[in-house]
Amino acid sequence: MSSATLQDEPWIDEFFNLVAVETLPLFEYLSFDFLSEYDVFAPAHRGRTRDHHPPELFRGFLHCFYRGIYGPRPVTRELQNTAVWLSCGFDRSPSRDAADRFLTDLGLVVDDVFSRLVEQAAARGLLDSTFRIDSTDLEALAWNGDASWNYDLTAEEYYYGFGLTIASAGSNIPTAAEFTQAKQASKETAMRVTCDALAIKCPIWMLGDSAYDILDWHDFLLEAGVVPIAPYNARNTTDPLDIEYRIEDRINEFPEDVTLKRLILNETYKRRTQVERTFGACLDCGLGTLRARGRVHARVQAYLGLCLRVIVAITNYEQGENPGRTKLVA
Known part of the structure; x- marks a missing residue:
């Protein structure tokens, strides 16, 4: 039967x-x-x-x-x-x-499955005009031989596991992601996640912390019509500029398209912390400690957690509830 x-x-x-x-x-x-x-x-x-x-x-x-x-x-x-x-x-x-x-x-297609679900969230208007990007560590259990010991500069401690970089929008909804060997995202990872996020929807703003003080990242977004806001990292040069955000310097290359005041940049950048709440929401959906063996299954667990977060948001929206909730309303 x-x-x-x-x-x-x-x-x-x-x-x-x-x-x-x-x-x-x-x-x-x-x-x-x-x-x-x-x-x-x-x-x-x-x-x-x-x-x-x-x-x-x-x-x-x-x-x-x-x-x-x-x-x-x-x-x-x-x-x-x-x-x-x-x-x-x-x-x-x-x-x-x-x-x-x-x-x-x-594991061979889970990133594409995730993208197709995010497209469904975008079709329902659940993605706002401000995207955020950030990375986090994903701890693995000791029996995962493909994980490694890495140092988290923010927490000032070592962890055993992998990393994940995401872009997020709307009601704590991940829009793009890349599973990495460590938390610290490379320039290439930042660019790939940004490109994938913009393939879903082109926002007005893209926010990142000082790790995203990357010239190519700023120029790519500006050329796409998106305003990037990341704090200027004076440690990157011996002759620091008198600016707070890298965009204040890059804007000179795009005078006809972008006009911004520092007050607007400050107020907009305050929204960056939403990406941390997105990580928290995804933790409630399975993005916590990776219990899988090997890199392949660990990566699948991470993406399944992201998929579930998107599906929970869509389900709550369809039921007339707050899509930002991480659980369904009984």
Whole structure:
């Protein structure tokens, strides 16, 4: 008996009401059928065909991440619950091998999946005109041999794990991201995340801390019609300028397009801290300590946390609630 058939049975509504599967609304407003379009999930020409399809496995992991359950083994245990696997669209509970294989395959396309979900948030008007960019550390457990010890200059301490750079907008919604070996983002990472964010929507402002006092970053944004605001880092030169923000110097290269006062820059830059709240919101959706083994699964866990954050925001919006909430309204 298929899940679709079961859901047509009159008793199934009462059953779901009794077990109260809290995550059901997450699957109501978005279709995940597009996952089946990726070649990586196509049936192999030889060998076993897939027992379960990508959309239902994706819903299964979203459910588990929402509940704070991570890793193929704990996820598989959770999906033994009849109410859960029915609500996720399975015909029967998946095996650990199926969950593990899905995570590995998803790792090849998860960044694109994330972008497609962000596009759905943008289509609903959930992204405002101010983007922020920042990096954070993602701690890993000791058994992850692909993680490394890194020094966090901000916290003045060492951590074992990886890094993540995101752009954010709207109600604590991540718009672009890149998983890195350490928290400190390189110039190349900053440029890639910025390009990916602007591919979703072109904002008015792009805010970053002094780590983004990068000439190419400023010039790229100005040429795109976006005003970048990052504090001037006088340590980058032996002959410092009398400016507070790098844009005050770069603006001379774009006199016809940009006219700004320092007061406007100060007031706008105060909004940068929203990116820290976005990191916090994503932590509530699974972006915390990476419990996966290896870099591939650790990266997938990070992106699944970002995906869930976007989906929770969209779900709350569709239900008439504050999209900035990190949980659904009961």
